[in-house]
Amino acid sequence: MQxxxxxxxxxxxVKKIGITALVPPExxxxxxxxxxxxxxxxxxxxxxxxxxxxxxxxxxKDMLVxxxxxxxxLVVVAGGDCHNALVDGQKAAMSGIPTHFFFxxxxxxxxxxxxxxxxxxxxxxxxxxxxxxxxxGELKKQGQLLDKKRCNGKLSSSDAFSILISFSDLAGDPAxxxxxxxxxxxxxxxxxxxxxxxxxxxxxxxxxxTAQSLDLQIVFDELPYEFIRHGGGDVQEIARDxxxxxxxxxLEFRIDFLKKELKRRRxxxxxxxxxFACHHMLEDxxxxxxxxxxxxxxxxxxxxxxxxxxxxxxEAFREMLDRI
Amino acid sequence: xxxxxxxSTAAKMVWIENGDVKFRITSTHNWKELVEGIDxxxxxxxxxxxxxxxxxxxxxxxxxxxxxxxxxFPDAQVIVDIGGQDTKVIxxxxxxxxxxxxxxxxxxxxLEFVANYFRIELNELGSMHAxxxxxxxINNTCGVFALSEMISQLVAGYSKEEVIAGxxxxxxxxxxxxxxxxxxxxxxxxxxxxxxxxxxxxxxMNIDVLxxxxxxxxxxxxxxxxxx
Numbered sequence: 001m002q003x004x005x006x007x008x009x010x011x012x013x014v015k016k017i018g019i020t021a022l023v024p025p026e027x028x029x030x031x032x033x034x035x036x037x038x039x040x041x042x043x044x045x046x047x048x049x050x051x052x053x054x055x056x057x058x059x060x061k062d063m064l065v066x067x068x069x070x071x072x073x074l075v076v077v078a079g080g081d082c083h084n085a086l087v088d089g090q091k092a093a094m095s096g097i098p099t100h101f102f103f104x105x106x107x108x109x110x111x112x113x114x115x116x117x118x119x120x121x122x123x124x125x126x127x128x129x130x131x132x133x134x135x136x137g138e139l140k141k142q143g144q145l146l147d148k149k150r151c152n153g154k155l156s157s158s159d160a161f162s163i164l165i166s167f168s169d170l171a172g173d174p175a176x177x178x179x180x181x182x183x184x185x186x187x188x189x190x191x192x193x194x195x196x197x198x199x200x201x202x203x204x205x206x207x208x209x210t211a212q213s214l215d216l217q218i219v220f221d222e223l224p225y226e227f228i229r230h231g232g233g234d235v236q237e238i239a240r241d242x243x244x245x246x247x248x249x250x251l252e253f254r255i256d257f258l259k260k261e262l263k264r265r266r267x268x269x270x271x272x273x274x275x276f277a278c279h280h281m282l283e284d285x286x287x288x289x290x291x292x293x294x295x296x297x298x299x300x301x302x303x304x305x306x307x308x309x310x311x312x313x314x315e316a317f318r319e320m321l322d323r324i
Numbered sequence: 325x326x327x328x329x330x331x332s333t334a335a336k337m338v339w340i341e342n343g344d345v346k347f348r349i350t351s352t353h354n355w356k357e358l359v360e361g362i363d364x365x366x367x368x369x370x371x372x373x374x375x376x377x378x379x380x381x382x383x384x385x386x387x388x389x390x391x392x393x394x395x396x397f398p399d400a401q402v403i404v405d406i407g408g409q410d411t412k413v414i415x416x417x418x419x420x421x422x423x424x425x426x427x428x429x430x431x432x433x434x435l436e437f438v439a440n441y442f443r444i445e446l447n448e449l450g451s452m453h454a455x456x457x458x459x460x461x462i463n464n465t466c467g468v469f470a471l472s473e474m475i476s477q478l479v480a481g482y483s484k485e486e487v488i489a490g491x492x493x494x495x496x497x498x499x500x501x502x503x504x505x506x507x508x509x510x511x512x513x514x515x516x517x518x519x520x521x522x523x524x525x526x527x528x529m530n531i532d533v534l535x536x537x538x539x540x541x542x543x544x545x546x547x548x549x550x551x552x
Contacts, residue, residue, distance in 0.1 A: 294419055295420075313421075315384050316387060316421060319383060320419045320421075
């Protein structure tokens with residue numbers, strides 16, 4: 001799910017493959033095609049779908065059906081992450097877009113994962129450029145460095161987020177994306193409140209700036225971190241690694257991972273973003289119980305600016321962190 | 325120094341004089357009357373309009389509520405602030421809070437809506453509740469549909485007073501779902517002047533319900549206390 005603040009010109013006439021959630025970009029690029037995360041355009045889209053549960057899936061479905069997003073084919077992550085995508089993905093498929101449904105294993109079974117990756121590879125026409133695995137791996141190392149800089153106050157959380165969130169598709173152009181990373185300017189940021197943002201990314205395009213303006217510095221973005229921490233040199237390796245994609249695994253697996261990450265980043269508090277009508281909302285009470293940090297739950301529905309009601313909650317949360 | 329709480333429906337000003345809490349209240353749109361002749365540097369603001377009024381410092385009404393309630397109830401565990409446009413529940417024990425601002429049911433706006441329907445003043449709801457002999461069930465959690473249900477109960481033969489009592493119970497149940505396990509709650513906000521609603525909440529929750537003498541000024545007092 002992306003919110004680009006940079007433009008990369010991509011003149012390569014490679015086929016554009018829509019993806020609805022994390023699909024190993026290493027594999028997509030190695031098949032000689034380019035991923036396009038259809039969530040890219042949503043936060044700034046000003047689209048208000050009529051018939052919806054989750055606005056994320058409803059908007060990309062509408063835009064795909066109406067050809068407002070043009071892709072050559074679509075990979076829907078239908079198992080192990082977003083439940084609404086299974087239905088909205090089928091609706092997009094019914095409009096005539098060649099569509100493949102990708103399923104992560106809930107139990108982390110690597111052979112199942114490998115079979116899913118082989119099926120995906122066949123759908124995409126087979127691996128043509130195996131060197132892409134390494135190339136994307138190198139880029140992800142840059143992403144990890146950038147994440148570290150943000151954590152150490154050398155990058156603003158909004159700058160870091162705009163790049164990290166785009167690691168799902170590397171803007172369809174790894175070389176251009178690499179230049180965009182290099183162009184980021186280092187800063188000296190006085191971090192007063194170290195905050196982790198967990199859950200799906202907010203649908204508000206200015207969320208990180210808003211949090212920053214209220215003295216809440218986001219030092220961990222849960223989902224974008226998944227975009228930079230997985231990889232491997234071939235299908236077998238990425239099958240093993242992507243099996244640990246926390247959103248697809250049992251909640252306890254994800255919580256164990258979160259505990260380590262929150263400790264490592266010395267966070268003061270946690271913001272749990274929930275999307276209206278998303279099944280992840282149901283996880284809130286468990287996260288509250290299991291994560292031993294002050295935790296603010298916020299909910300978003302439609303794209304746009306961060307609403308005043310959410311700003312009030314953020315400000316009150318900051319005041320609370322100041323008190324303790 | 326004064327505490328100024330400019331909320332969605334009322335503006336409240338608090339100051340301390342010879343150790344006593346003094347206050348003035350007006351409608352939101354007349355807030356300027358309250359601060360006439362007062363330097364902005366002497367104002368600590370809170371409420372929806374906290375950043376739109378002159379102020380030396382501002383704080384959210386959630387934090388202000390904690391500091392204001394402490395003035396009267398130092399060991400408060402849970403605070404329920406029923407405002408004109410939203411209801412906030414603050415769990416002081418673990419620094420947690422929830423806000424209902426997506427639905428009018430369970431806010432002062434809903435009670436106003438009901439009072440308008442019956443063509444009565446808002447402050448008459450409590451006295452009418454007191455003379456109800458029966459309490460009809462009103463189950464709807466949506467303010468608009470709750471009104472349809474109230475009309476059905478009137479058609480079924482319940483008196484206006486009884487239907488108002490039923491509405492207070494529906495309101496109380498809605499609020500109670502937001503309140504965590506606790507021995508006692510402190511209620512604040514203009515809406516808790518409605519004795520019928522408070523009686524219903526006491527009955528539904530079956531816990532100690534504490535209310536300061538002037539529940540509407542607590543956030544303004546909290547703003548003042550936050551910056552000693």
